[in-house]
Amino acid sequence: MTTAPQPPSLEVSGLAYAYPDGHQALFGVGLTVGRGERVALLGPNGAGKTTLVLHLNGILTGGAGTVTVAGLPVAKANLAEIRRRVGIVFQDPDDQLFMPTVREDVAFGPAAAGMRGAELEARVHKALALVGMEEYANRPPHHLSFGQRRRVAVATVLAMEPEILVLDEPSSNLDPASRRELADILRSLDVTVLMVTHDLPYALELCPRAVILSDGVIVADAPTRDLLSDDELMRSHRLELPFGFDPRTTTV
Amino acid sequence: MGAGHAHRLYRHGHSPVHRLPPHCKLAAVFAFVIIVVSTPRESMWAFGLYAVLLAAVATAARIPAAFLLKRLLIEVPFVAFAVLMPFVVPGEQVHVLGLSLSEPGLWGAWNVLAKGTLGVGASVILASTTELRELLLGLQRLKLPPLLVQIASFMIRYGDVITDEMRRMSIARRSRGFEAKGIRHWGVLGKTAGALFIRSYERGERVHLAMVSRGYAGSMPVIDEVTASREQWTYAAALPVAALFICLLGWTL
Ligand SMILES: Nc1ncnc2c1ncn2[C@@H]1O[C@H](COP(=O)(O)OP(=O)(O)O)[C@@H](O)[C@H]1O
Ligand SMILES: [Mg+2]
Secondary structure, rough: OOOEEEEEEEEEEEEEEEOOOOOOEEEEEEEEEEEOOEEEEEOOOOOOOOHHHHHOOOOOOEEEEEEEOOEEEEOOHHHHHHHHHHHEEEOHHHOOOOOOHHHHHHHHHHHHOOOOOHHHHHHHHHHHHOOOOHHHHHOOHHOOHHHHHHHHHEEEEEEOOOOEEEEOOOOOOOOHHHHHHHHHHHHOOOOOOEOOOOHHHHHHHHHOOOEEOOEEEEEEEEHHHHHHHHHHHHHHHHOOOOOOOOOOOOOO | OOOOOOOOOOOOOOOOHHHOOOHHHHHHHHHHHHHHOOOOOOOHHHHHHHHHHHHHHHHOOOHHHHHHHHHHHHHHHHHHHHHHHHHHHOOOEEEEEEEEHHHHHHHHHHHHHHHHHHHHHHHHHHHHEEEEEEEEHHHHHOOOOOHHHHHHHHHHHHHHHHHHHHHHHHHHHHHOOOOOOHHHHHHHHHHHHHHHHHHHHHHHHHHHHHHHOOOOOOOOOOOOOOOOOOHHHHHHHHHHHHHHHHHHHHHHO
């Protein structure tokens, strides 16, 4: 007996997109992320990272190419299921947390998918426990610290039990302790992760594999340490390591 | 319900009135106000009985009289004009303490004052025993247009975020040596308001994106189902039913 191979969590191929004003942001992006992988998406400002992310759950569509999430193509008929499978954590937690209390915010996604009552309550608790924020369930989000809000933002998408977690700049504005706490949480999760970041040490710490998106195409795809050690490549795509950081000697 | 947004009118407690589901209380207060307003103003004793009813509810809710009376003061600016009615409304004149007052004006003033005070009283009791968040759930449950309820809940959530943004902009202004002193500076304040609007608008777009990403398709999902048992409805109905009885007496006597 043979088992069918599991489809990869994410498969993007030939993705091209131009904004309505004519500005072309993506020129044929191809990217495959296997189940359970953690991949860093690196690239300078304006490279098209956010544009790519918005294609993953069908917020932007209409260009050329295809996106498939665990075998399901992103298409109008599948949007509800796609949005359950792709959990996007946006950069500013104040945009992500729009309900009056943490609990209701975490419940929003599953409730929108039709979940109710005790099942919903259990789902909320599980997601909050994964990020260590159970005690804050009844607090309004604006009473939390920035690091706590980011963790709750992660919980809001974990509550949907996504196939793939997509994080846009997860370490921005975090102090070192919150940054480490978030890394511990992300490492402990059993989920595929695509992490958009400028924070190269963070990428090295969390993601064994990295890709570089530059001017709307994937220009490199390799183990993170190899990429960060390639000075020529890094310089030509405006990616700079912080002062004193040497990826060759840092142990993860 | 969360300890979240306790508003200034709310008075924390564990009375039977606090425990009633919000939509029962909303419906009861609404019915009470309608009944009070449709009572003939000539039945002065009826209004006295209404006040006794409210006092009974306040006692059940363990709201001290002083607290209630202080909150009632918010109606003062709204009923101030009622005091003028006896002087300005034309009609038969009566003489009280050497003042010449119009009789229809006196009745008009009484009508506004009595009904207004009772309405505000009922609302103050509602607000003192129900959290803002619960009120919204109640309104949602009573099938108020969902858009209105959503706007109200976003106002609670983002009120502080926007106030904060406003404060930061004011600090930035003042750090650059600007103090709003007079009419000449209103232009700058106007520009700040414009910038604030744009920032809020852009935030709205980003929030919408985040909502759509989590499966929002035009209506808020039901997260807390507020339900009421038959006893709870009966308990809440006590106020409007008693009031209706008084009102009918007022019409027939
Ligand atoms: N709404 C928009 N309309 C037109 N052009 C846009 C829009 N959003 C982004 N762009 C452009 O598309 C390019 C890619 O942007 P983006 O995906 O946001 O980059 P990144 O997230 O990598 O910094 C940029 O040149 C940007 O100016
Ligand atoms: Mg971006």
